[in-house]
Amino acid sequence: MTPPAIEVVDLTMMYGDRVIMSDLTFSVARGEVFVLMGGSGSGKSTLLKHLIGLKEPAKGSIRFEGETFDLTDDDARKRVLRRFGVLYQNGALWSGLTLAENIALPLDEFTALDQQTIAEVVSLKLALVGLRGFEDYYPAAISGGMRKRAALARAMALDPAVLFFDEPSSGLDPISASRLDDLILELKASFGTTIVVVTHDLDSIFRIADRALFLDIEQKTMTALGPPAELRDNPPSEEVHRFLTRSSDGLP
Numbered sequence: 001m002t003p004p005a006i007e008v009v010d011l012t013m014m015y016g017d018r019v020i021m022s023d024l025t026f027s028v029a030r031g032e033v034f035v036l037m038g039g040s041g042s043g044k045s046t047l048l049k050h051l052i053g054l055k056e057p058a059k060g061s062i063r064f065e066g067e068t069f070d071l072t073d074d075d076a077r078k079r080v081l082r083r084f085g086v087l088y089q090n091g092a093l094w095s096g097l098t099l100a101e102n103i104a105l106p107l108d109e110f111t112a113l114d115q116q117t118i119a120e121v122v123s124l125k126l127a128l129v130g131l132r133g134f135e136d137y138y139p140a141a142i143s144g145g146m147r148k149r150a151a152l153a154r155a156m157a158l159d160p161a162v163l164f165f166d167e168p169s170s171g172l173d174p175i176s177a178s179r180l181d182d183l184i185l186e187l188k189a190s191f192g193t194t195i196v197v198v199t200h201d202l203d204s205i206f207r208i209a210d211r212a213l214f215l216d217i218e219q220k221t222m223t224a225l226g227p228p229a230e231l232r233d234n235p236p237s238e239e240v241h242r243f244l245t246r247s248s249d250g251l252p
């Protein structure tokens with residue numbers, strides 16, 4: 001049997017002596033859109049850091065396609081990281097580089113492709129996110145939504161097995177945010193990419209998530225996991241009910 005994309009077993013996350021969350025056990029299936037949700041400060045970004053190997057579990061384990069992260073083995077760690085694409089909250093494109101140069105960076109670093117081929121891959125990735133012809137633009141010359149999409153093209157450069165998004169809709173107007181959701185669904189449908197998204201945004205959660213995990217800040221553990229509409233209709237706790245039925249523009 002093929003292992004799940006990501007398998008988390010009995011994870012405890014800590015900063016210093018402070019426990020953020022404990023007893024987290026869940027799997028992300030290959031090809032699903034999996035949302036990490038919860039109130040502000042519940043530990044969503046911290047969990048994302050654990051999943052991409054930036055932070056070591058205080059307890060428990062995380063496997064990627066059956067392989068454990070060995071943070072002490074640099075080569076093994078790079079091999080796993082190369083299979084991930086990460087889209088950080090602030091996009092983080094290099095402002096002094098054109099979009100083409102930004103997207104070429106991971107290809108230069110991790111592949112032996114020649115410059116002509118890299119240019120072709122770059123154009124392909126830009127076309128994929130609706131930015132055909134924007135190769136020579138600098139990030140400052142395009143809109144916030146376009147910058148996010150360009151950052152997505154860069155995260156897709158190495159054809160990742162798993163794409164991680166940290167609050168993709170933050171700072172975007174509703175139309176640009178909805179366009180990004182469309183893209184997430186397209187990537188899932190066209191490439192079968194496994195996609196893990198941290199978000200507060202209810203519209204987005206109901207639209208894109210196959211399953212969502214709820215981190216409860218009071219209980220310091222996960223208290224719900226399932227398709228968001230099912231969790232809304234049969235909430236396992238008052239917190240989950242409140243979170244999924246609040247007015248969509250307010251935070252819990």
Ligand SMILES: Nc1ncnc2c1ncn2[C@@H]1O[C@H](COP(=O)(O)OP(=O)(O)OP(=O)(O)O)[C@@H](O)[C@H]1O
Pocket residue numbers: 015020038039040041042043044045046047
């Ligand atoms: N580097 C750090 N050192 C110490 N504590 C931290 C650090 N980063 C986050 N925390 C704390 O860990 C808890 C979880 O933070 P985290 O950013 O993961 O939550 P979040 O659910 O992503 O919040 P938000 O939705 O507001 O982004 C918070 O109490 C935060 O103050």
